[in-house]
Amino acid sequence: MRPIPEFIGDAELQLDDVGESPCRVQRFRRGNELYFLKTSPAVYADTTYSVLREAAVMQWLSGKLKVPEVVLTAQDEQQEYMITRAVPGVPLSSLVENKRPVLALFQEALRQVQAVPIADCPFDSGAAARLRELVFLLGHGLIDEDYDFSAWPKLSTPQDLLAHLHASAPQEDLVFSHGDLGDSNIFVSERDELYFIDLGRGGKADRWLDIAFVHRNLREDVSPRSARQFLAALDRPDVAAKRTFFEQLDELF
Known part of the structure; x- marks a missing residue:
């Protein structure tokens, strides 16, 4: 060291x-x-x-x-x-706090991340791998205890959530995924170049993982309207079940 x-x-x-x-x-x-x-x-x-x-x-x-x-x-x-x-620029979270427009920046961030070729990507961040990780964290008392299941009233305990996630794991459409694509992990420079930090969860995962995180970020911190616009502009129909799965998967991390 x-x-x-x-x-x-x-x-x-x-x-x-x-x-x-x-x-x-x-x-x-x-x-x-x-x-x-x-x-x-x-x-x-x-x-x-x-x-x-x-x-x-x-x-x-x-x-x-x-x-x-x-x-x-x-x-x-x-x-x-x-x-x-350090990367240059400021996080998108600072733009959100100052009521600056961020929708187009989120869209470009998603485009850039999912454009990374995965043919030789050695990092598995798929649902099965993340569920194994969650089992490990839960078994060692390492989950985030500040969880909130209020959006899913049928779930009461972390064990309930884990069982539900195993039962509802989706068929995956793999792309490169940042794994935590939110406004504090995307920086924009003075030249409007995007930089990405906090990539510990990066790897091959379902395309809806990053979509779910961006949608949640917009819905909760910008406006429900921006979140709807984000989904409407995607090049594919919304798959709400996948978005829900990845939001639930994130709750104990």
């Missing part, structure tokens, strides 16, 4: 508390450059919370999608470590 502290040197580490994952993110500067140190506890090594998995996804995406540059990775018995260079 020694290259990590050597690279950071005497730079001041500042905690970045955006996001809800168990990973710890700290920012620091070297000269005029901004970097991020991201760590994940070793217990998450075989999950999509693993920062080494995220580093591998971003390295594979280099040249295919604008993602952070991976500078260093390391691991020890307690943690996995990754240093990345």
Whole structure:
């Protein structure tokens, strides 16, 4: 792990508390450059919370999608470590907060992500893999306890949800998926170029996973009208059952 502290040197580490994952993110500067140190506890090594998995996804995406540059990775018995260079621009969440138009940016973000070829993609983020991950997290007491089943009144417990997800897993139409395509993980530069961060869940998955996340983001944080416009502009009919499945799958993460 020694290259990590050597690279950071005497730079001041500042905690970045955006996001809800168990990973710890700290920012620091070297000269005029901004970097991020991201760590994940070793217990998450075989999950999509693993920062080494995220580093591998971003390295594979280099040249295919604008993602952070991976500078260093390391691991020890307690943690996995990754240093990345900051991407330019601002997150779409800042545009949403300032009532700026974001629908077209979300549409372009989805287009770019799903245009990544998957013929040689080594990362499986499909429903079966994510359900195995959920079984592991549930079995080790690692699920997000701040869950809300109010939208699905027939579900009362995490075990109810897990059983329902196993019973309702869809036939998949695989594309490359970001896995958490929301307004805090999409950055737009001054030149209107899009950059993508937080790619730990990236990999081959059903196309409706990212569609579901964008639709939920628009519905909850922009307006129901924008969410309807997003669906209406897709090049295919809506599949509400798949959107529901992926929203439910995300609830315990």
